[in-house]
Amino acid sequence: EVQLVESGGGLVQPGGSLRLSCAASGFTFSDYWMHWVRQAPGKGLVWVSRISNDGSYTKYADSVEGRFTISRDNAKNTLYLQVNSLRAEDTAIYYCARDFNSAGDYWGQGTLVTVSS
Amino acid sequence: EIVMTQSPATLSVSPGERATLSCRASQSVSSNLAWYQQKPGQAPRLLIFGASNRATGIPARFSGSGSGTEFTLTISSLQSEDFAVYYCQQCNSWPQTFGQGTKVEIK
Numbered sequence: 001e002v003q004l005v006e007s008g009g010g011l012v013q014p015g016g017s018l019r020l021s022c023a024a025s026g027f028t029f030s031d032y033w034m035h036w037v038r039q040a041p042g043k044g045l046v047w048v049s050r051i052s053n054d055g056s057y058t059k060y061a062d063s064v065e066g067r068f069t070i071s072r073d074n075a076k077n078t079l080y081l082q083v084n085s086l087r088a089e090d091t092a093i094y095y096c097a098r099d100f101n102s103a104g105d106y107w108g109q110g111t112l113v114t115v116s117s
Numbered sequence: 118e119i120v121m122t123q124s125p126a127t128l129s130v131s132p133g134e135r136a137t138l139s140c141r142a143s144q145s146v147s148s149n150l151a152w153y154q155q156k157p158g159q160a161p162r163l164l165i166f167g168a169s170n171r172a173t174g175i176p177a178r179f180s181g182s183g184s185g186t187e188f189t190l191t192i193s194s195l196q197s198e199d200f201a202v203y204y205c206q207q208c209n210s211w212p213q214t215f216g217q218g219t220k221v222e223i224k
Contacts, residue, residue, distance in 0.1 A: 037161075045153075045161065045204055045215045061212045095160055101167060102208035103151035107160035 002026040002106045004096050009111030016086050016115070022079040022096030022108055030054070030074040033099035036081045038092035039110075046092075049081065050099070064090075086115045119143050119207050123216035129224040136192040138219045140205035145185045149209035152181055152190045155218075156201045165190065166208075195221070 008020040022034070036048040049070040050059045058070050069082040079096050093112050097104030120143040130136045140150070148168040153161040163172040165181035168188060178193040192199055200223055205216040 044217050045155075045206070047206075047213045047215070050211075050213075059211050100163070100172075101151075102149065102213065103163055103166045103206065104153075104161070105163045105166075105172060107162070109160055 002098065004098065004106055004108035006094065006096055006108040006111035009094065009113045011114045011116065012086055013117050014087060014115055017082070017084045018086070018113060020081040020083065020094055020111055020113070022081075024077045024079065024096075024098075027098070029072075029077040034070075034072065034079045035097045035099060035104055036068075036070060036079075037095045037097055037104065037107075038090075039095070040089075040092045043092075048094070051079070083113065086113070088115050091115045118212060119146060119210060119214050121205055121207055121214050121216035123203075123205055123219045125219060126217070127220045127222060129222050130195050131224045132197060133194050134224075136195055136199075136221055138190040138192075138203055138221070140183075140188040140190070140216050142186045142188075142207055146207040146209035148184045149207060150181075150183070150188050151206045151208055152179075153204045153206065154199075154201045155204065161204065164203075192221075 003025045005023045035050050051070045067085045071080045093110040095110045096108045098106045122141045124139045150168045152165040155161045169181045180191045182189050202218045202220045204218050
C-alpha cells in the first residue's frame with residue numbers, strides 16, 4: 001500500500017524556518033518524481049515545488065523561489081522541503097504527492113505550517 | 118502562468134442526479150488536465166488524468182472530457198459520498214495551476 005506521511009510542521013515566527021519531511025513507503029520511491037502542494041486554511045490548492053526521481057531537477061512556484069528548497073534522500077525514502085524566510089502568507093497545510101503523468105496520484109495527510117508572531 | 122477557471126462555484130444536486138462541472142484554461146493545455154476530489158479534513162484524491170482517464174479505483178460514474186481550453190467533469194449519478202469540492206489542475210506547464218474549486222452540495 002502506498003503511504004506518504006508528512007511531518008515537521010508547526011508554529012513559527014515570521015522570518016523563521018522549518019524542514020518538512022515526507023516519508024514514503026509501499027512503492028519504489030527512487031522511480032518517482034515528487035511534489036509539494038499547499039493549501040491555506042479554507043482556500044484552494046497551490047503547487048509549490050517538484051523534484052525529479054534522482055533529485056537532479058527541481059522547480060518552484062514564483063512565490064517561494066529562493067526561500068524554499070526541495071530535496072530527497074532516496075536511501076531513506078524521504079522527501080524534504082526546507083522553508084526559510086517564512087511569511088504569514090505561507091501559512092498552510094503542506095502536502096506531498098507522488099507524480100503520475102504530472103498529476104499527483106497519492107497524497108499524504110499534510111502537515112500544518114502556521115506563521116505568526 | 119495559466120489561469121484555470123472553474124464553474125459554477127457551487128453546484129446543488131440531489132442524490133442520483135447528474136452533475137456537470139466545468140473548467141476553462143486561459144490558454145491551451147492540450148489534454149494535460151487532472152481532476153481531484155477533496156472532502157473536509159482530507160487530502161485531495163486524483164479522479165481523472167489526461168483529461169479523460171480515470172485513476173485507479175475511481176468509479177465509472179466519474180468521467181472527464183475536453184481538450185485545449187475547455188474541460189468537463191461529469192458525475193453520472195451522484196452518491197452521498199460524492200458531495201465534496203472538486204478541483205481541476207493543468208499539468209501542461211509550470212506552475213501547474215489549479216482552479217479555485219467547485220463545491221458539490223446536497224440539494
